[in-house]
Amino acid sequence: MKGIHLRCDRDGSTYDASEVRYRSTLGEPLDVVHDLTKLAGLTTETFDARLRSRNPLDRSGVWRFRELIAPIPDKDVVTRREGNTNLYDTPRVASWVGLDALQLKHEGENPTGSFKDRGMTAAISLAKSLGMSRVACASTGNTSASMAAYAAQAGMQGIVFIPDGKIAYGKLSQALAYGARTLQIEGDFDDAMTLVQEVCDAEGIYLVNSINPFRIEGQKAIGFEILQDLGWKVPDWIVLPGGNLGNNSALAKGMQELYALGLIDRLPRIAVIQAAGANPLFTAWTAGNDVVPVKADTLASAIKIGAPVSWRKSLRGIAACNGVVAQATDQEILDAKAQVDAAGIGAEPASCATVAGIKMLVKQGVIAHDAHVVGILTGHLLKDPDLVVGYHQGTLKDFDLTYANPPTRISSTLAAVQAALED
Numbered sequence: 001m002k003g004i005h006l007r008c009d010r011d012g013s014t015y016d017a018s019e020v021r022y023r024s025t026l027g028e029p030l031d032v033v034h035d036l037t038k039l040a041g042l043t044t045e046t047f048d049a050r051l052r053s054r055n056p057l058d059r060s061g062v063w064r065f066r067e068l069i070a071p072i073p074d075k076d077v078v079t080r081r082e083g084n085t086n087l088y089d090t091p092r093v094a095s096w097v098g099l100d101a102l103q104l105k106h107e108g109e110n111p112t113g114s115f116k117d118r119g120m121t122a123a124i125s126l127a128k129s130l131g132m133s134r135v136a137c138a139s140t141g142n143t144s145a146s147m148a149a150y151a152a153q154a155g156m157q158g159i160v161f162i163p164d165g166k167i168a169y170g171k172l173s174q175a176l177a178y179g180a181r182t183l184q185i186e187g188d189f190d191d192a193m194t195l196v197q198e199v200c201d202a203e204g205i206y207l208v209n210s211i212n213p214f215r216i217e218g219q220k221a222i223g224f225e226i227l228q229d230l231g232w233k234v235p236d237w238i239v240l241p242g243g244n245l246g247n248n249s250a251l252a253k254g255m256q257e258l259y260a261l262g263l264i265d266r267l268p269r270i271a272v273i274q275a276a277g278a279n280p281l282f283t284a285w286t287a288g289n290d291v292v293p294v295k296a297d298t299l300a301s302a303i304k305i306g307a308p309v310s311w312r313k314s315l316r317g318i319a320a321c322n323g324v325v326a327q328a329t330d331q332e333i334l335d336a337k338a339q340v341d342a343a344g345i346g347a348e349p350a351s352c353a354t355v356a357g358i359k360m361l362v363k364q365g366v367i368a369h370d371a372h373v374v375g376i377l378t379g380h381l382l383k384d385p386d387l388v389v390g391y392h393q394g395t396l397k398d399f400d401l402t403y404a405n406p407p408t409r410i411s412s413t414l415a416a417v418q419a420a421l422e423d
């Protein structure tokens with residue numbers, strides 16, 4: 001493939017990007033390296049001009065930045081015009097977290113309801129370009145929903161490995177509805193991740209988890225689009241949740257590339273927020289050690305991951321962007337979610353780790369109250385309806401349901417309505 005190659009950051013070994021390969025001979029996940037000298041003429045005006053175009057690639061919030069994604073022929077691109085998500089001003093949430101202002105980029109507004117569509121359009125397009133007919137992933141739910149949709153569109157068989165009974169209903173229903181072969185395995189996400197790699201190797205199936213370096217390339221576009229939304233003015237902080245750690249690795253990589261190309265004048269700081277019950281990155285970053293896998297447990301099921309695949313890339317990106325890692329308890333995530341939801345924005349639990357983390361980092365003085373902060377909400381509120389209903393109806397046990405808005409059962413008379421509204 002012209003203009004890119006694959007590289008292992010640990011031993012510097014390089015590989016042809018047309019080869020189906022996810023790890024180096026050392027076993028390390030690979031990076032896509034773009035020959036930036038060939039892109040020296042690229043300007044932000046190129047990207048901005050595409051906002052007025054009707055070309056489907058320009059209309060995609062990923063392929064609009066195609067020079068920095070993957071050099072494949074236009075005919076191989078499988079796109080649902082992903083991205084183009086809103087960056088909301090959220091004064092109510094800002095005041096709750098102690099900031100003068102806060103902007104939230106809602107990646108739940110993607111075609112299948114999560115940020116995964118950005119990485120998936122890249123991985124499935126690569127699969128098409130490489131002539132693959134079957135694709136697979138392990139998932140806590142959103143990756144499988146996204147892969148199922150893009151595989152269906154591309155006419156490929158999608159095979160998903162999910163932890164039995166442990167993914168949110170909205171996500172399971174998507175995988176089934178889009179026609180993916182859905183394998184519910186005994187065990188958790190980490191077990192599913194190990195198994196899917198073995199199966200893909202044995203069966204020659206294309207693996208589209210974020211260990212696939214092209215998933216990372218697509219996901220970089222969240223950062224590109226945030227900057228485009230802001231007229232290429234770099235915010236002080238970008239804050240996002242961390243699970244398998246592909247997304248924050250991608251964000252940092254994309255920012256470094258824009259900076260190297262001279263398209264931005266500084267790097268934003270990055271804050272990665274983990275659930276306290278699934279916090280191997282937080283523990284490693286705090287101690288300055290390598291990541292040691294943990295048994296994950298959190299109600300934010302999307303980030304219930306104890307052995308993140310991309311941890312080395314993640315730590316590398318955090319260091320490059322002068323970033324920090326924090327953790328939030330399930331109670332803090334629930335409280336933050338209630339605020340994000342009640343602001344009329346809404347997001348799934350894992351997304352709201354972002355807001356819980358911002359609140360904590362402001363309190364600790366790590367983020368200044370007048371800093372320009374962009375938080376990423378990674379998934380839609382309707383992904384996990386059971387948790388929402390449980391919170392508001394009071395059936396979610398062992399938590400303070402401080403902001404619950406329970407429904408009231410009344411008889412169908414005017415008087416009963418009036419009494420209820422006066423209450």
Ligand code: F0G
Pocket residue numbers: 114116138139140141142143144210241242243244245246247248302303348350351378379
């Ligand atoms: N937020 C949501 C809503 C997610 O679905 C995920 C990951 C993350 C955050 C964490 O992103 O893994 O790049 O650090 N979900 C994966 C899945 C693992 O299978 O859908 P990450």
